[in-house]
Amino acid sequence: MFKISSSCARKIKFSSGLIAARTFSVSSASYDKYKCKALIVGGGTGGCSIAAKLSSNYGQHQCIILEPADDHYYQPMFTMIGGGMKTLSQSRRSMSTVLPKKAKWIKDAAAKFNPNANEVITKQGHTISYDILIIAVGLQLCYGKIPGLEEALSVPNGNVTSIYSPKYVDRHLNALKKFESGNICFTFPASPVKCPGAPQKICYITEHFLRKANKRQKAHIMYNTSLPTIFGCKYFADALWKVANEREIEVNLKTNLIEVQGDKNTAIFANVDNPNERKSVQYSILHAVPPQSVPQVLLESKDLTNEAGFVDVDKSTLQHVKYPNVFALGDCASTPNSKTMAAIAAQVGVLHKNITQFSKGKSLDSNYDGYASCPLVTGYDSCIMAEFDYDLQPKESFPFRQDQERYSMFVVKRDFMPLLYWHLMLNGWWNGPEPLRKFFSIFKLN
Template sequence: MSIAPLDERHAGESQPALDAPTATYDIVVIGGGLAGITVTSSLLRRTRNLSIAIVEPNDEHFYQPAWTLVGGGAFDVKKTRRSMASVIPAGATWLRTAATRVEPQANRVRLANGETLAYGQLIVATGLRLAWERIAGLEATLGKNGVTSNYRYDLAPYTWQLVQQMKGGTALFTQPGMPIKCAGAPQKAMYLACDHWRRSGVLSKVKVEFDLAGAVLFGVATFVPPLMEYVKRYDAKLAFSSNLVAVDGPSRTATFETKDANGNTARVEKRFDMIHVVPPQVAPDFIRESQLADEAGWCEVDHATLQHPRYPNVFSLGDVCSAPNAKTGAAARKQAVIVAENLLAARAGKPLSYRYDGYGSCPLTVERGKVVLAEFGYGGKLLPTFPLDPTRPRRLMWFLKATVLPRFYWSGMLKGREWFTGACADRTQR
C-alpha cells in the first residue's frame, strides 16, 4: 500500500501504529445527515453490491430547513424529526458510534467505540459544529431569559413562544461571521417575527435590530434590494460589523464587538427583551485536526470534482467540505450526484467527468406566505430552477418551501431520487 505524502502542517506528528482493522468496507461515509444519507443512496442506486458503512452516533435525523418555519409558527417541529434507522439506505451498514480520527495515509477511521475501520474510499459528510461556547454566557441561558435560536430543534418552538409573547420592547437578531449553514436563516427569523408583529398590530412598539458580523445583508447582491424593502417595511435597524461575543441572560444584556470604517474595535452592550442568536460555526474537531483539513479547518476538496487534492480516494460534501458555496441542503443535494459519479469513476480508473457549479438555494421567508427563492452558484451566478424573476417574493415559493420540499426531503432526496439536480448538464464527458 502506497503512503501519501504528509501535509506540511502535520509533518512533525508521529504516525499511529497500523493495528489490524475491525472491519473493511469499500466505502466509509462519516455522517448520517442529509449529505451522508443522500450520497449513500445515490451510490447504491448506481451500484448495489458496494459495501458501505455509515458512521453516525445519533439515533435521530432532523429536517433542519423547517426550523425557521417552526420559529415563525408555520410548521410543527415534531414533523422535522424521524428515527435514524428509518432513513439509513437499504444495503448500507449503520455503525452507531462517532468517528474520532481519520488516518488518510493508512486509509483508516478510528471510532469512539474503540474499533478501527479500513476503507477503499472515504466520504466525509460530517456537517459542521455549532460553536455555542464561543459566545460567553450563551450556553447557560439558552432557552430562557428571552434567549433563543432556530438552529436547535428544542429551541425553535421557544422562538415562536417569545414572538407571540412580545408586545413591545427590543428584539435583537444576530448573525456571526461566515461561513454558516443557511446564510439566510438569521434574517429569515427576523422577517417572520416582524411579520407576526405587524399582523398583530404591535410592530410599532417593537424595536428590531439585526446585528451582523459581516458588511453586507446578503452575499449575492442581486437579492439585496428586495430584502431591503422588507427591512424598511419592518423598520428594522441593521448593524453591520457587529459580532455577538457575550450574553447575560438574567440581566437581558448582549455584548457586541464592533468595528468602524477605520478598523477600530469596541465593545457595545445592548439590552434586549428577546434575542435570536446564531452561533459561530466550525468544522468538527477531528476533521480540523486531521490531514484532510485546509487552512480554515474544513475538509479540503477540489471545488469542481469534490475530490480531496492530496488523497484521491477521499471525497467530501455538505457543510464540512471546503468548497466556497452556500452551506445549504440544496447544495448537498446536487453535490451528492457529483460525488457519487466521480467516486465510482475513480474506482474504475476513469476520468472524473462531473463538475459542481457551486449551486445553493436559500428560500428567504420574507413574510408568512411569501418567499424570495435565491438560487445561485460560484461567484454569485444566478442559477434559477424556474423561469421566473427570482427577486420577486412569491406565494408559489412559500408553498414550495413549506409543503413540497419537506415531503421531497423524506421521500426523494434521502432515497437518492435526483430530480432537478441537473446531473446530465454537469457531465462534461463520459
C-alpha cells in the first residue's frame, strides 16, 4: 500500500512489464513495486549466468537481478592468489560490468520470500512480483562460528590466514614469506563448503612454496579435515593420498577446528565422532576454512527450504518440489553435488532448458546428473583435474587419465578457465564440457 504525501504526488511508470513506483517526498519513506517475468535473486556465478540467458530470451528489463554487492569475484582464483600466482585485482570485476545489460539490476537483497504470492520483499522494503523465481544466493562465510578466529584474522600481518574471503586472501602469501619454522595447519570445517577442493589445494601450494624457498625441512604440514576421507570420489582420492604421502603431509580425518587462541598460536580441534575428545596444536601458520551456511533469509524461509536450509529442489530438474515456478541453482540448492563453478555451469544449461519448457506449459525433460569439476592444483606447475557425478564416479573430459598430476591441466586451470569464466560463462555461453567430452571420447586412452 502506497502513502501519498500531501506535498507531492507519486509518479508511477509502466513499461514492458516493469512497474516502478517512486516518491519524491523527503518526509515519507519510498517503497517501490516491480514486476518481471523472471526474478533472479543473487548476482554471483549462477545468477549472472542464468540471467544472461533469460534476459536474451525475454528482452529488455523483463529479468530482474537482486544483488547488493558492488563487486563480482572469480572465487576459484583465490587459491592461486594465496600462493602468489595471481592477484586479487585479477579476480575482481565491477558488478555493473558483468551483469547482462538487458536485465534490470536492483542493488538490494532479499529480506523475505513469499512464494504463495509470487513476490519477494527486499531489505529496503521494496516488493518484486515475478512469474518465475530463480534463487542463486550461494553460501555465506561464518567465521564467527569458530571462537577466536575473527580476532586472529584481524591481527595485521598475522599468521592466521584464509583464502576463502577477499578480505583475507592476501594474508597467506605474506605469512609464508615470513615463515621460519614450525607447524603449518590447514582445516576443513564440519559444514557444507563451496569449492571443497580449495582447503587441500592451498595446502599443496604451500608445500611447494616451501620447497622452492628451501624451507620445507623446517615445516611440519598438517591437513585436518572433518570429513571421513581425503576426497569424496575414490578414483581421485587414491591419487591425492599418494600426493600427501609423497610430500610428507600429515592428514587427520574427522578432525574439526572448534577454537583459535591467537594470542597463544594454538588451535583446538575436536573429534567429529566424539566431540569431547579434543587436542591442541601449536601453529606457526594456521589456514582456517570458515563454516558455511545458506544466507539467513533462506534459513527463515521454511516453505522453500529443507531441514538444512537449502532450497528444496528436484536434484535432476532443479525445480522446486512444492512451487513449480521456483527454481534454484548453485551452492544454495539442495542438490547433493560438490559445490563448484563447473557444477553451476552444467546446472545453468539444464535450468535454462527447463524454464523454457515450463514457460510453454510442457514437462521438464532436461536433467542434471550431479557433474562437478575440481581442478586440484598440487603445486606451481601441476594439477589433478577431478571430474565426477552424483554417484562419485569419474566423468573425465580429456582423452587421458585425469587422476595424475599434469602440467597441461595446471595451464587449463591457471590461464584458460579465467578467460572461459569472464567471457563465456557469465555471458551464458558455457554450460560445461559435455561437448568436449563427446568429442574427446573417440581419442580416449587407457
